[in-house]
């Protein structure tokens with residue numbers, strides 16, 4: 663397959679849906695592979711959520727909005743595809759399309775035309791639906807290849823200079839030069855990969871750091887969004903945003919689905935919990951699940967666990 667999704671609880675209306683898709687689709691369009699980076703400043707604004715099985719096709723809206731039917735798509739591909747549906751439309755999360763030239767050969771061949779060529783009828787349909795051989799798409803692929811080649815040339819050059827520095831003796835400030843070059847390479851790599859993150863994640867990152875809590879956004883399986891360090895303990899956390907509550911009372915009740923708890927307990931080794939962020943009052947609570955609930959307790963639950971948040975949970 664072209665893209666592999668992580669196991670996540672999300673749907674079209676989830677706050678984190680687009681951010682999860684961005685991550686699972688490596689910040690590029692699921693269909694034409696346009697990257698956010700190549701869109702410059704507008705980046706993720708040029709990307710939308712596409713319903714693979716289109717909304718117009720739905721008799722039961724809920725299924726259509728499930729995470730596995732949603733794809734990170736550039737505006738162009740989303741428009742081209744629109745409400746089109748066919749059982750022959752290739753699903754990039756289920757099959758190789760470009761990989762191993764299974765359905766489409768990727769056009770980076772010696773002819774330098776960057777034109778895609780179909781290998782199968784499904785590949786032909788895919789090229790037609792997303793207009794992958796339009797002038798725009800071909801130009802875009804040419805630019806991307808050029809960019810990738812430039813980056814490679816710079817990397818090779820840095821390697822060559824580093825190598826020369828390392829084998830030559832008696833170069834004044836040799837150590838300093840090597841460090842500078844290494845730093846340069848790091849800066850460049852950072853520049854290539856750094857992209858803006860969803861606002862909610864950025865707010866919570868800053869919030870945690872302002873309280874002296876080490877944190878990393880990890881976007882791991884099972885909605886594990888953050889890794890934080892509380893004292894000596896590392897806790898993996900899902901971030902849940904609450905946009906509703908306006909009250910300033912510190913005591914709150916939150917419900918956690920039994921099925922979700924079961925999966926967490928079955929699959930996670932480390933400490934885990936939920937970070938509840940209340941946007942309106944700018945308050946962040948940590949509910950450590952592995953410290954508060956034991957596995958046996960979950961079996962006795964009906965559908966949901968009731969988590970009581972108090973000022974003791976406030977970060």
Ligand SMILES: [Zn+2]
Pocket residue numbers: 691692693694695696735736737738739740
């Ligand atoms: Zn696209």
